[in-house]
Amino acid sequence: xxxPLDDLLAEHADLERQLADxxxxxxxxxxxxxxxxxxELTPVAETxxxxxxxEDDLEAAKELGTEDASFREEATRLEADRERLSDRxxxxxxxxxxxxxxxxxxxxxxxxxxxESALFAGDLLRMYLRYAERQGWSTELLDATPSxxxxxxxxxxxxxxxxxxxxxxxxxxxxxHRVQRVPVTESQGRIHTxxxxxxxxxxxxxxxxxxxxNDLRIDVFRSSGPGGQSVNTTDSAVRITHVPTGTVVSxxxxxxxxxxxxxxxxxLRARLLAQAQEAAAADASAARxxxxxxxxxxxxxxxxxxxxNRLSDHRIGYKSHDLDRVLDGELDGVLDALATADxxxxxxxxxx
Numbered sequence: 118x119x120x121p122l123d124d125l126l127a128e129h130a131d132l133e134r135q136l137a138d139x140x141x142x143x144x145x146x147x148x149x150x151x152x153x154x155x156x157e158l159t160p161v162a163e164t165x166x167x168x169x170x171x172e173d174d175l176e177a178a179k180e181l182g183t184e185d186a187s188f189r190e191e192a193t194r195l196e197a198d199r200e201r202l203s204d205r206x207x208x209x210x211x212x213x214x215x216x217x218x219x220x221x222x223x224x225x226x227x228x229x230x231x232x233e234s235a236l237f238a239g240d241l242l243r244m245y246l247r248y249a250e251r252q253g254w255s256t257e258l259l260d261a262t263p264s265x266x267x268x269x270x271x272x273x274x275x276x277x278x279x280x281x282x283x284x285x286x287x288x289x290x291x292x293x294h295r296v297q298r299v300p301v302t303e304s305q306g307r308i309h310t311x312x313x314x315x316x317x318x319x320x321x322x323x324x325x326x327x328x329x330x331n332d333l334r335i336d337v338f339r340s341s342g343p344g345g346q347s348v349n350t351t352d353s354a355v356r357i358t359h360v361p362t363g364t365v366v367s368x369x370x371x372x373x374x375x376x377x378x379x380x381x382x383x384x385l386r387a388r389l390l391a392q393a394q395e396a397a398a399a400d401a402s403a404a405r406x407x408x409x410x411x412x413x414x415x416x417x418x419x420x421x422x423x424x425x426n427r428l429s430d431h432r433i434g435y436k437s438h439d440l441d442r443v444l445d446g447e448l449d450g451v452l453d454a455l456a457t458a459d460x461x462x463x464x465x466x467x468x469x
Contacts, residue, residue, distance in 0.1 A: 122210065126165060129158040161209045168202040171195055211463050214288075216394075218281035219319035221288075222259070222387040226271040228293070230311025233300035235268030237421075238313040240444055241294060242272050245287075247446025252286075254278045259380040260368040266301070273368075273384055275320060284319045289432075289455040291317045292418030299423070308424060312417070321386035326393070328386065334358040335378070340369040357381045364388055419451075433458040 119127075132155040135141055142148045175195040182189035225242045227234040249256050254276055261272040276283050295312045303309060337352040354369030355377040366385045368377040420429045426440045428451065435454045437443070443451070 125161055129162040164206045171198045208460050216319040217285035219284045220277040221283045222275050222318050222320050224273045224316040226314045228312040232266045232302055234311040234313055235264035235270050237296045239268035241313055244444050248448045249276050251446050260370045287317050290315055295417055295420045297422045318387040318391040321390035326386045326389045332360050355381050357385055
């Protein structure tokens with residue numbers, strides 16, 4: 118009777134044979150699909166092979182260790198290697214998030230707190246843009262409503278990576294982000310608390326979400342934001358309402374009505390995909406549900422304390438005192454901690 122690991126190793130070997138056949142590459146789409154799957158399985162195959170080698174060496178070291186102390190020391194080292202590789206293999210065998218390779222649409226929205234909240238929303242947007250820049254990702258501002266003091270009432274940005282994987286990295290960023298600092302509008306120097314909401318959604322392709330044009334109500338209107346005379350005097354802004362769900366998306370960032378319509382449709386597809394996933398998660402595993410819950414704006418996920426230069430993520434108890442660096446895009450510390458906590462949680466749920 119084969120195990121799931123045996124099945125994956127057999128699939129990896131079969132893919133290796135197929136990819137070695139020159140005839141396969143006449144069909145580039147199939148070759149690309151098989152190559153992607155082979156790349157996904159390669160870490161599993163390599164780790165399993167290394168684990169079996171270590172287990173064989175450990176068995177030999179234990180036998181020889183009865184007569185030679187140096188082999189007993191070797192056995193101790195190999196036991197540590199076996200435990201490390203076993204843990205790594207368990208992680209690799211966990212069910213994979215099917216959206217991990219997707220790009221994302223990230224939305225930031227000011228909450229209660231007026232201009233201070235809008236300024237903080239702008240800080241968050243710049244933080245994610247700087248992080249994307251550090252990763253070599255590309256960004257595209259789809260829509261934004263600036264505030265009077267230079268912040269943002271709301272903004273939507275598409276973040277893309279040449280090799281994918283943006284969702285895998287940013288999927289836990291959704292929720293309410295709280296800030297504690299002295300606002301620029303505060304004359305008495307008192308610390309205020311305000312918040313902004315972050316929504317991260319895997320960008321949906323047309324094949325992911327089918328939208329019936331008959332379900333859309335499209336309105337055009339004049340842009341109210343800055344952007345020059347042509348923006349403010351023509352009906353270039355677009356509002357799309359998805360009637361069955363009541364989802365409304367507005368875009369006015371571009372001077373072209375067509376460009377605003379395309380941007381609004383991209384955001385709408387991502388929102389509808391997120392809604393469908395959230396509904397499915399209600400009946401799915403707790404692990405999947407925990408990922409989708411991060412897009413709930415009612416959930417306070419993180420606090421940015423400026424007087425103490427402290428970042429606190431309330432979901433995992435993470436704290437750091439490098440807030441200035443985090444806001445400059447150095448997010449790897451908290452993102453790594455969230456990813457590690459997620460793996461630990463899913464391993465616990467799987468009974469490991």
